[in-house]
Amino acid sequence: MAELPDKRTAFIDWYLAVVEAANLTDKRYPVKGMNVWTPYGFRARRNLDAVLVREIEATGSEAVEFPALIPATEFAKEKEHIKGFDAQVYWVTRGGLSPLDVELVLRPTSETAIYPIFALWVRSHRDLPLNIYQIVNTFRYETKTTRPFLRVREIHFFEEHTCQANEEHATGRVRSNLDAFAKMAAAFALPYLAIRRPEWDKFPGAFYSVALDIPVGDARTLQIGSIHHYRENFSKPYGIQYEAADGSQQYVHQTTFGLSERLLGAIVAVHGDAKGVVFPSSIAPYQVVVIPIPGADSGEGPLKVATEAAERLRRHGIRVHLDGGEERPGAKYYRWELAGVPLRLEIGRREAEARSATAADRLGRKAPVTLDRLEHEVAERLAEFDRALLERARAAFSVAFSVAKTLEELAGSTTVRVVGWCGTEECGHRIETAIDGALLGTPEDPLPFPVGEPAGCVACGRTDGVRWALAGRPI
Numbered sequence: 001m002a003e004l005p006d007k008r009t010a011f012i013d014w015y016l017a018v019v020e021a022a023n024l025t026d027k028r029y030p031v032k033g034m035n036v037w038t039p040y041g042f043r044a045r046r047n048l049d050a051v052l053v054r055e056i057e058a059t060g061s062e063a064v065e066f067p068a069l070i071p072a073t074e075f076a077k078e079k080e081h082i083k084g085f086d087a088q089v090y091w092v093t094r095g096g097l098s099p100l101d102v103e104l105v106l107r108p109t110s111e112t113a114i115y116p117i118f119a120l121w122v123r124s125h126r127d128l129p130l131n132i133y134q135i136v137n138t139f140r141y142e143t144k145t146t147r148p149f150l151r152v153r154e155i156h157f158f159e160e161h162t163c164q165a166n167e168e169h170a171t172g173r174v175r176s177n178l179d180a181f182a183k184m185a186a187a188f189a190l191p192y193l194a195i196r197r198p199e200w201d202k203f204p205g206a207f208y209s210v211a212l213d214i215p216v217g218d219a220r221t222l223q224i225g226s227i228h229h230y231r232e233n234f235s236k237p238y239g240i241q242y243e244a245a246d247g248s249q250q251y252v253h254q255t256t257f258g259l260s261e262r263l264l265g266a267i268v269a270v271h272g273d274a275k276g277v278v279f280p281s282s283i284a285p286y287q288v289v290v291i292p293i294p295g296a297d298s299g300e301g302p303l304k305v306a307t308e309a310a311e312r313l314r315r316h317g318i319r320v321h322l323d324g325g326e327e328r329p330g331a332k333y334y335r336w337e338l339a340g341v342p343l344r345l346e347i348g349r350r351e352a353e354a355r356s357a358t359a360a361d362r363l364g365r366k367a368p369v370t371l372d373r374l375e376h377e378v379a380e381r382l383a384e385f386d387r388a389l390l391e392r393a394r395a396a397f398s399v400a401f402s403v404a405k406t407l408e409e410l411a412g413s414t415t416v417r418v419v420g421w422c423g424t425e426e427c428g429h430r431i432e433t434a435i436d437g438a439l440l441g442t443p444e445d446p447l448p449f450p451v452g453e454p455a456g457c458v459a460c461g462r463t464d465g466v467r468w469a470l471a472g473r474p475i
């Protein structure tokens, strides 16, 4: 097996090599940007989706599924939205041999599919809030270089759409989404920042957009999701109205919350290392791999004990794989490390005789576990592994940012920069030019590292109305 490229100096090469070597996706499908989910990658995706479903449903959101095709007439109703997506949509113009009377859009996102139906579902203030989500594929004609999970044309998309009685309740829903995402991110051991995007970079049709950004080294950031407040921008053109308690007709205020397989890409990017992928146990396709080590004089012992161990863990609800193949143990270790399995149980003659196993986690720590308390000890090792993984990610996160006091300092940045910004678009663009990237926006919560107060705008020097902002190079 060839060695992986260096993650620090050749990040994208490393990322592509790791995704390929771990067999998470097959990119040989003959449509650019549309990859095949392999059995191993699909297991990870399903586990990841289960976390999203668990956390969003805990906030009272219900699953639905809307059709993938949207009439062009509905799609065109919100002007900013159509302008924002016009160049990215796939059009369906023919049914069989006949041109369609009303052309159809393959959903790039589902606002315009869902909102005409919301107008039918919402009648009274008693119908509110209406919180629904779906996990479906969406399609965008990406013109930039496509990358597995990071930039694709068929997107595995989680989208929540809600209707609220007023602007304040919609703001509350944004906050609730941020809280739900904090729990999702904790399950994935991913540190992140919630950043309010500047006006010129918000979602088409949104009142404001909060993005969820993850630093992935060298000033690069990965937007893994976003939460939008729409005010009445969609409810007016789509006629989503309700009768208030006082009998008046009101337009709903809406929000959305979107996540995609970029989350999986972020997990690979943040946790992966020189040996390959590292999965947190919450989404690992296999949480444990059991490897019997047959020796010349060990007979059936190791395989028998390994089989028993795997069976017991499986019954205990742990995702386990027994690798009893012919390969040398060293080759198996290498392969499962590459694939990111959190915990490996090695069982040789000595372990078999002592009814024990050597547990080696993906961060390289080894400890003996006894078969008597196997389920308990494995669960403990996995929890300990997740804690250590989060610690490692946090350590990298804490050094991924640094303050810049002048525009000159931004050139060639190797960290995401924290800068004073007066809020004007002109200064924003000057910052973007200086870092050769983007002004990501202003943090939605206090920054998780000590920075004090900004002295002035990094571009114009003004001191009034100055806030901290983040600038980096989005992937």
Ligand SMILES: [Zn+2]
Residues within 6 Å of the ligand: 421, 422, 423, 424, 427, 457, 458, 459, 460, 461, 462
């Ligand atoms: Zn300024």
